[in-house]
Amino acid sequence: SGRVAVIMWFMKWSNDEKLKVIHWMMCFLNLTIILFIGTVMYITTLRICDMYEARTFLSTLTCLPKNPLRIMIVSISSFPILLFVMRLRQRIQLTTWKLAGSFLLETCLCLVIMQSLSFSTNSILLLVMADLLTYINTNRERALCLTVMIIIYLCGNYDFLSGRFAIVSFNDYLACYNSMTQSVLSSIHNTLASLNIIMFILYMIFLVQEKINESKKFLQMNQELQDLNEQLKEYANIREKMGATRERNRLAREIHDNVGHLLSRSILITGAAKAVSSSEAVSPLLDSLDISL
Numbered sequence: 474s475g476r477v478a479v480i481m482w483f484m485k486w487s488n489d490e491k492l493k494v495i496h497w498m499m500c501f502l503n504l505t506i507i508l509f510i511g512t513v514m515y516i517t518t519l520r521i522c523d524m525y526e527a528r529t530f531l532s533t534l535t536c537l538p539k540n541p542l543r544i545m546i547v548s549i550s551s552f553p554i555l556l557f558v559m560r561l562r563q564r565i566q567l568t569t570w571k572l573a574g575s576f577l578l579e580t581c582l583c584l585v586i587m588q589s590l591s592f593s594t595n596s597i598l599l600l601v602m603a604d605l606l607t608y609i610n611t612n613r614e615r616a617l618c619l620t621v622m623i624i625i626y627l628c629g630n631y632d633f634l635s636g637r638f639a640i641v642s643f644n645d646y647l648a649c650y651n652s653m654t655q656s657v658l659s660s661i662h663n664t665l666a667s668l669n670i671i672m673f674i675l676y677m678i679f680l681v682q683e684k685i686n687e688s689k690k691f692l693q694m695n696q697e698l699q700d701l702n703e704q705l706k707e708y709a710n711i712r713e714k715m716g717a718t719r720e721r722n723r724l725a726r727e728i729h730d731n732v733g734h735l736l737s738r739s740i741l742i743t744g745a746a747k748a749v750s751s752s753e754a755v756s757p758l759l760d761s762l763d764i765s766l
Contacts, residue, residue: 488683492607495676499600500556502669507548507597509665510590510643513658515541517646530649536639539589547589555582555597559604572609576618580625587629593643596666598626599673607680 518541521530531537562575583597602622609615627633631642643662647655 488679488686491679492676492683495672495679496600496603499603499669499672499676502665502672503597503600504552506594506662506665506669507552507586507590509661510593511541511545511548513643514538514590514646515545517541517649521649526649533648534641534645536641538641538645539591544589548586551582551586551589552597555579555586555601558582559601563604563608569614572614576605576621580621583625584629591640591642592629592631592634593662594666595626595629596669598622598629599669602626603673603676603680606677 518538521527558575558578562572579601583601586597587595602619605618605622606615609618631640634640635642644659647658650658
């Protein structure tokens with residue numbers, strides 16, 4: 474019931490809040506993976522030296538291993554720098570060239586971390602891919618960056634590179650332990666990597682939902698704008714008709730006033746003409762005109 478309550482509580486969050494939580498969980502998982510691999514390599518190297526098994530260990534390798542302390546320092550220090558660059562890209566408005574420089578820097582930091590850990594993990598690339606898909610707006614730039622990251626993800630693993638380059642793998646360090654310890658350490662490594670993949674899948678699911686919701690909101694706003702545009706057209710037509718009606722009323726008033734004025738003047742002139750006229754021939758005509766007016 475506790476797990477169900479947590480899941481229900483999580484599902485009540487908005488997609489944006491879910492994305493932020495999953496993003497930080499991926500950051501924590503990747504830091505844990507880096508610490509785990511670096512610590513195992515460092516402790517194993519110290520154990521080999523303490524047990525005087527360096528000659529036996531080196532005889533099983535195709536190349537000399539790296540300095541374990543250097544592995545720890547480089548991998549752990551590069552990760553917060555990567556997070557800082559990602560955070561900086563989110564907060565500032567980047568031009569195309571600045572975005573390309575940011576992407577190149579993030580890719581180089583990922584490769585530095587992966588190379589220092591002998592390409593024992595490429596999980597860090599999933600974190601960068603998730604961040605790029607979220608904050609790059611144009612489809613062209615998003616597709617280009619995603620293509621580059623997928624290629625690096627597919628090629629940046631020990632199985633692909635070991636046949637081309639001499640690399641000391643994480644499993645070479647595990648071989649120094651008994652079978653039970655190897656199983657436990659390998660299980661921890663695989664579990665952390667699997668959890669990171671699951672978090673990435675969940676992130677993509679909620680990100681797609683967020684994009685779909687944004688598209689629906691955009692379509693709804695577009696429909697509302699179209700409706701408002703239609704209403705404005707109707708209001709414009711009504712206003713135009715009202716303007717024509719007002720103009721007709723104005724003309725009617727002017728005509729009425731002018732005609733009334735002319736008729737009044739004609740009646741007065743006719744009355745005056747009748748008053749001053751003494752001609753019997755004109756009088757019937759004036760009477761007929763007066764009756765007509």
